[in-house]
Amino acid sequence: GAGVSQSPSNKVTEKGKDVELRCDPISGHTALYWYRQSLGQGLEFLIYFQGNSAPDKSGLPSDRFSAERTGGSVSTLTIQRTQQEDSAVYLCASSFDAGSGGEQYFGPGTRLTVT
Amino acid sequence: AQSVTQPDIHITVSEGASLELRCNYSYGATPYLFWYVQSPGQGLQLLLKYFSGDTLVQGIKGFEAEFKRSQSSFNLRKPSVHWSDAAEYFCAVGAGTGGFKTIFGAGTRLFVKA
Numbered sequence: 260g261a262g263v264s265q266s267p268s269n270k271v272t273e274k275g276k277d278v279e280l281r282c283d284p285i286s287g288h289t290a291l292y293w294y295r296q297s298l299g300q301g302l303e304f305l306i307y308f309q310g311n312s313a314p315d316k317s318g319l320p321s322d323r324f325s326a327e328r329t330g331g332s333v334s335t336l337t338i339q340r341t342q343q344e345d346s347a348v349y350l351c352a353s354s355f356d357a358g359s360g361g362e363q364y365f366g367p368g369t370r371l372t373v374t
Numbered sequence: 375a376q377s378v379t380q381p382d383i384h385i386t387v388s389e390g391a392s393l394e395l396r397c398n399y400s401y402g403a404t405p406y407l408f409w410y411v412q413s414p415g416q417g418l419q420l421l422l423k424y425f426s427g428d429t430l431v432q433g434i435k436g437f438e439a440e441f442k443r444s445q446s447s448f449n450l451r452k453p454s455v456h457w458s459d460a461a462e463y464f465c466a467v468g469a470g471t472g473g474f475k476t477i478f479g480a481g482t483r484l485f486v487k488a
Contacts, residue, residue: 263427275390292476302418315475326396349419362408363476 261285263366265351271372272341273314280336280369284353291334292354292363293326297347308334339371376469378479386485387455395450395482396459397465398440402420406468407448408476413461421463435459461471 264283272278284291286293293305304318308328323341328334338345348370350364377400387393407476408423422433429441439450447464465479 294478302473302478304477307475352418360425362416362420367417372384 262354263351263364265349265366265369267369268367269372270368271374272344274316274373277337277338277343279341279372280338280349280351280365282319282334282336282351282353284334284351285334285364286332288353288355288364289331290363291355292352293334293336294352295320295352296350296368302350305336310322310357325352338371341371346371346373376405376467376477378465378467378477380463380465380479380482384454384485385482385484386487388456388487389457393450393452393455393459393484395463395465396486397448397450397479399448399465399467401445401467401469404443407439407441408466408468409433409437409448409450410464410466410478411435411461412464412481418464419448439451455484455486457486457488460484466470 266281270278275336281282289310292307294302295305296302306316306319306326308314323339326336348368350368351366354363379398410418411421412418421437422431422439424431424441424480432438437452439448442450462481462483464481466476468476484486
């Protein structure tokens with residue numbers, strides 16, 4: 260079956276511009292996560308959605324970052340007024356609600372470069 | 375707060391040698407524990423996971439990990455490393471209901487020499 264997909268795969272933007280990153284989770288997965296991976300770094304948790312519950316936004320680094328998940332499926336991560344330090348690979352993952360213990364399936368990521 | 379420590383930033387082993395990657399976690403309850411691998415140009419893939427029961431868990435590609443509560447550790451092992459194992463390895467702890475909020479360690483990069 261189809262895995263987690265993300266678009267675009269690469270995004271180059273100028274400092275100060277807004278960007279939107281998209282994630283299509285695996286069908287039927289109720290949990291969706293966003294992470295940021297900077298060069299040579301581990302995964303930094305940003306936000307996760309679980310079913311119809313309020314999202315856990317505790318990892319968002321500033322109010323320039325926001326995310327939404329429409330219809331319990333597709334998610335969009337928006338970064339406003341991008342800064343050079345926002346350059347990173349943004350990874351999306353999804354997991355099934357029950358029985359998996361949170362095993363996550365990752366997308367290929369979106370590489371964001373802010374110039 | 376929960377956290378994960380991978381003390382080794384990088385490790386080099388010879389092909390055919392054994393491997394152990396260290397992971398220590400901090401979490402108040404019994405955690406969900408995971409090891410993921412990220413190969414060059416590839417996405418992250420789950421190697422193995424621990425929820426409960428037998429503390430020695432087997433994963434894909436010949437990897438295993440042992441949960442030691444007394445040491446708050448979940449070290450990854452492989453008896454004989456192959457060149458294709460060269461990758462970045464991430465230990466993670468799942469917190470909250472069902473282990474959904476997952477905290478990753480900084481990763482250990484494995485180099486394999488011929």
